Amino acid sequence: MSAAASLDARSPVTDRGAASAPILKTELLSVRFGGLSALSEVNFEVARDKVHAIIGPNGAGKSTFFNCLTGVLRPSGGRIVFDGEEITGLRSNEISQRGIARSYQITNILPNATVFENVRIAAQSRRHGWNMFAHHSALADINRKAEAALDAVGLLGKAEELAANLSHGEQRNLEIGIALATEPKLLCLDEPTAGMSQAETDATKELIKRIAENLTILIVEHDMQVVMELCDRITVLNYGSILAEGSPAEIRENPRVLEVYLKT
Amino acid sequence: MTTAPLDKAIPLGRLRLGHSAVFWLGFCAVTVLLIAAPLVLPEFWRRFLTEVLIWGLLAMSSDLLIGYTGMISFGHSAFFGLGMYGAAGALLMVSPPNLWLAILLGLAGAAGAALFVAFFSTRLRDIYFAITTLIFSQIFYVIIFTWTAVTGGENGLIFTRPHLTIPLLYNARFTSTTLHWFVLAVVAGSYLILHRITQSPFGMVLQSIRENESRTRAIGYAVERYKMMSVMLSGLFAGLAGVLYAIQNEFAAPDFVYFLTSGDTVIYNVLGGIGTLVGPIVGAGFFQLARQLLAQAFGDQFPYLIPLGLVFIATIIFLPQGILGFARRWLNR
Numbered sequence: 001m002s003a004a005a006s007l008d009a010r011s012p013v014t015d016r017g018a019a020s021a022p023i024l025k026t027e028l029l030s031v032r033f034g035g036l037s038a039l040s041e042v043n044f045e046v047a048r049d050k051v052h053a054i055i056g057p058n059g060a061g062k063s064t065f066f067n068c069l070t071g072v073l074r075p076s077g078g079r080i081v082f083d084g085e086e087i088t089g090l091r092s093n094e095i096s097q098r099g100i101a102r103s104y105q106i107t108n109i110l111p112n113a114t115v116f117e118n119v120r121i122a123a124q125s126r127r128h129g130w131n132m133f134a135h136h137s138a139l140a141d142i143n144r145k146a147e148a149a150l151d152a153v154g155l156l157g158k159a160e161e162l163a164a165n166l167s168h169g170e171q172r173n174l175e176i177g178i179a180l181a182t183e184p185k186l187l188c189l190d191e192p193t194a195g196m197s198q199a200e201t202d203a204t205k206e207l208i209k210r211i212a213e214n215l216t217i218l219i220v221e222h223d224m225q226v227v228m229e230l231c232d233r234i235t236v237l238n239y240g241s242i243l244a245e246g247s248p249a250e251i252r253e254n255p256r257v258l259e260v261y262l263k264t
Numbered sequence: 265m266t267t268a269p270l271d272k273a274i275p276l277g278r279l280r281l282g283h284s285a286v287f288w289l290g291f292c293a294v295t296v297l298l299i300a301a302p303l304v305l306p307e308f309w310r311r312f313l314t315e316v317l318i319w320g321l322l323a324m325s326s327d328l329l330i331g332y333t334g335m336i337s338f339g340h341s342a343f344f345g346l347g348m349y350g351a352a353g354a355l356l357m358v359s360p361p362n363l364w365l366a367i368l369l370g371l372a373g374a375a376g377a378a379l380f381v382a383f384f385s386t387r388l389r390d391i392y393f394a395i396t397t398l399i400f401s402q403i404f405y406v407i408i409f410t411w412t413a414v415t416g417g418e419n420g421l422i423f424t425r426p427h428l429t430i431p432l433l434y435n436a437r438f439t440s441t442t443l444h445w446f447v448l449a450v451v452a453g454s455y456l457i458l459h460r461i462t463q464s465p466f467g468m469v470l471q472s473i474r475e476n477e478s479r480t481r482a483i484g485y486a487v488e489r490y491k492m493m494s495v496m497l498s499g500l501f502a503g504l505a506g507v508l509y510a511i512q513n514e515f516a517a518p519d520f521v522y523f524l525t526s527g528d529t530v531i532y533n534v535l536g537g538i539g540t541l542v543g544p545i546v547g548a549g550f551f552q553l554a555r556q557l558l559a560q561a562f563g564d565q566f567p568y569l570i571p572l573g574l575v576f577i578a579t580i581i582f583l584p585q586g587i588l589g590f591a592r593r594w595l596n597r
Contacts, residue, residue, distance in 0.1 A: 092481050092482050093483075093484050093487065094486075096481075096482060096483055097484045108479050109476070109479070110276060110472060110476050112276055112475055113276035114276065117276050120468075121480075121483070122483040122484075124468070124469075125483050126484070129466065129469050129485055129490075130465075130466055130493075131464055131466055133460065133464060134464055135460075135463050136468045139465065142465075178479075179483075181483075182483055
């Protein structure tokens, strides 16, 4: 394999080789808050172009894990490798620029901006941020990206509404739209269906399915129906450690998972 | 009204290019009025109006921080003062005094102060940022007040006004009318630049920081650097106001570096309406006019800050978006 690769560096074989490497990898990742160990030596991988879920009871370390990945928290130990580069300890803006985007468990948008501006500002973050001379609405490429992101989450019809005036479900989807507008390689969704009605949950599930066709997604979710239907792979966290990992079918049958999580 | 004090009358992103006809019409009308004003006003009020424009520029510069970036600066007296002393230095050292050199050195002084303040204070937020800018401006005040050999200490510096020169085209003494027009040109130009900056992609990042700092960081913006740039730009325009004030009054005095000047600047913003650029100019005009009329009615010793303080409190309670925000809502009704 490596011999073939060295003969022709641009061969499709090498490309496929790179593509099969995990897009995200953590090695012995640990976070301690004082005496409390929120994550202890987590070794974790996300495969390219898959939907990977992290589940676990409250306090299992899911949000802490997300916060580590996106630079909100500095890990106490271990490494995070994203797309072949170490990103441990980078700040959240640097991590965003590398290609990891996230949505938040508690809606985190610009409430006093229009829906369009919420995604437009995210779309312009790749190269136009320091432009002081153009009018912000005159950047055609950015407008197109923003429209595409809104279209993907089904909010194009509400582009001119104030974000604060959207329904809870729509705001949750706007969250995803903002993340998409940064054109990430990995999208991390923190409980995207939290607080949604059944109808909204179903719509968001379909939405994530569509997005997943050309994006790697890491998702924290409590709704088991959503997880089982969407995900290729599931990791179960408990007390800051990995309890089990496998396909939805394997996780459903795993006696230890049933004991700590699914039965309760 | 459920709006927080920092909210704007127009939501972020709703201002599109299509508004430009109304904008330019309004801009031209006000500019024509201000050009014509010195031709009809008596000498005293002509000077007064010029001074209001200068305070307006100072207020507008701090609006970039307060209204658009959401950082309340109590240190604008330092930028204003450094602009003033920079201009004074240029006018005293070079003979014959040169207008453009004064502006250049004034801007350099303000930029130096702004770089210093920006570097140390933008790591902090909210009240901590405000207090830090206040402390830094007081440091500059103490240096200027005590370094008598260079700054003239308590007495300040006195110099003569440079000629109004446009190289190869024009060279004459300033009259109160040409000075007014010169100040108007600088202030109007600054307004157009600041207006464009606030509507640019960069300006939208500043407003995004004001609305939600952590989210702005999460979508990939190095928030500290944007804040530093905002402080620098704001300081530059405040320094420009200081240069104009020095040229108008032919002195630089430490009183203007004292934090009371910064306090007045914040008051102009709140009175006029933050996050509007024009509002702070209106606020400065209102404040200065009220002060002047009170002094004329009750004498120079009248404690004018007491009634103005009451007006300030009433504004915060009843017109949280300031005079301009109120006028805009009233016009839209």
